[in-house]
Amino acid sequence: MSELESVLAHIDSHVEDALERLFEVLRIKSISTDPAFADQCRACAEWHAKDLASIGFKASARDTPGHPIVVGHDRSGNGHSVLFYGHYDVQPVDPLELWDHDPFAPFLETRADGSRAIRARGASDDKGQVMTFIEACRAWKAVTGKLPIPVSILLEGEEESGGVNLPPFLKANAGELRADVGLICDTSMWDPKTPAITTMLRGLCGEEIVVTGPDRDLHSGFYGSAAVNPNHVLARILADLRDADGRVTIPGFYDGVPELPEVLREQWEKLHFDPKAFLGAVGLSVPAGERGRTALEMIWSRPTCEVNGMGGGYQGAGFKTVIPSRASAKVSFRLVFDQDPHAIRAAFRDFVRARVPADCKVEFFEHGAGRAIRFPIDAPAFERTRQALTVEWGREAAYIGGGGSIPVTHELKSALGMDVILAGFALDDDRIHSPNEKYDLVSFHRGMRSWARILHSLASS
Incomplete structure (x- = not known):
């Protein structure tokens, strides 16, 4: 059995342990926008710093004028380095009466079709996504005693409340944080069976x-x-x-x-996006916007x-x-x-x-x-990540655009000079920022496996 196969087997046999750690952090009410929860935000930062230290990271919760920023480094690997960004803060839970359960009492729900989902505020945005990466690192350390490549982790506590303290923190610590490529797991799959890398954000x-x-x-x-x-x-x-x-x-x-590059146009056509279903889901049927443009063009590249x-x-x-x-x-x-x-x-x-x-x-x-941001899909790290995702999910990973904005991508590019790979495992029905937020167990489990593969693949670049 290869090292990678052993790491994947370790992940498979320790899903329950990983879930319990996720539940621990989901119980922390780290609502960054409400000063009443400042102590909870600090508690969440300290939880992550302690957890990272337990698997060999040199980690600490760094003070800022707002909530702490967690920084951890593990230089045990060789080759190209990565900086993983995530956030530990969550949105407020109001209106509370629309929740079917306590937002900070996580549990595993079994649905009518037999599938299971983690229910809690932050399950998808972004605690569950963050822990997929950390658990992949934990598995590599448990099996091999080291990571395949040098890894730094940066966890912000104010993403949901403006993030005003992150840019000066990045500039002040650029030498420490700079890596060959950035990784962010705060995005979605194309559909429940098709992984995706977001390469442009508006x-x-x-x-x-x-x-x-x-x-x-x-x-x-x-x-x-x-x-x-x-x-x-x-x-x-x-x-x-x-x-x-x-x-x-x-x-x-x-x-x-400019006009959309032909290589992206061809890839987007392969996604078989249905504009009628897209609009029909919100009670509409007639496309608006620029005449002669597809719906995907209008929401991603126009x-x-x-x-x-x-x-x-x-x-x-x-x-x-x-x-x-x-x-x-x-x-x-x-x-x-x-x-x-x-x-x-x-x-x-x-x-x-x-x-x-x-x-x-x-x-x-x-x-x-x-400003909008886009990343070069012909860069080796992007293609290696896409290949790793394709192998794990058994479907060709898609390069997609994002209609919204993730300001930290521009901050990482401008302050640290890094391209950023956005590979997340959320689904469109995760109800982020809404009552009854969830994260599919498949997303959590295979997200861990995906990051384990990606770290291995990047070590070969």
Whole structure:
């Protein structure tokens, strides 16, 4: 039996032990956004530091102005080094009445079809995912006494609450943390049987605009048509943001947006994505967005402009005939490839100002910005990871895009100069950030096996 086969056999025979360790950390109420749980966040960080030390990592919980960051190193392996990133903090559990059980009392649920799932807050996002990697390291150490390659582990405690202390921590400790490649397990499978590596994530730019006309709400019978209505002004501006073909009309918006590389287009076609089922699951049937683009293109490789909220005037029960003094909207842009969020913000503001009448004024409020990121699928580490996943799951691992944003990927790239492999085992129905979060036992078990294979494969690069 080879070393890898022995490690995989060890994982298979110690799943119950791994589950108990996961349950221990799931019981810790590490809600980072609520100051009332600060002690629990520290307890979770210290739990991880102690656990990593127990398998030979030089580990500690490092203080920050917020919650601690856990850092661990094991240099016992040879060859290319990796930095694994995860987070130990979780989302709040509200509304508690929608949970079928105590969010911090983890248990293994057997479903009607015989499959089993771990139920608890953080089971999938991100404690269960983190422990798949740590358990793979534990198995390698138990069987061989060392890891195949040098491994560093970085566990953040504020991912769910903004992560403001991570960037300065990375910059201050860049020399210690820098590795040949980063690993993140905070993403999903393509489907329950098909593993995936996310190679591109969209950036984000958020803007709030407030249009003010008259100095107070006006009686529409006395002032209707004679006085400018901020609701009308704002509605026209928002309507102008897209043309009849679904393209965003802000000048320069598509600067830095190339066509999708043919190799990715071909791979995405093999995924047999069903746009009708995708939209049907949320009660829709007609594709919107850019005409002539596939749904996968639009959610992975094309930029968006979306109105996330808008309001003005009376919105309570009944009816009130007023011309509002103010109208506001929150608009977000998901960005791709080399789009500059600051240039997008400036162009959007110019676009709005050009459409505001002289009798109105407009104010803008920033709500964050981040660049998109993409990684080279032809890099050897990516292909070796894909091969390892393919062998473990018996299906060709897919290179996919991500419609959302994971800011830490850009931070690792900019502060440490590393490409990042995003290989996670979550499923779309894991209910992350929602009541009754779960993580399939298959995801946990085969996630451990997958990381064991990946570490072995990277040792050969």
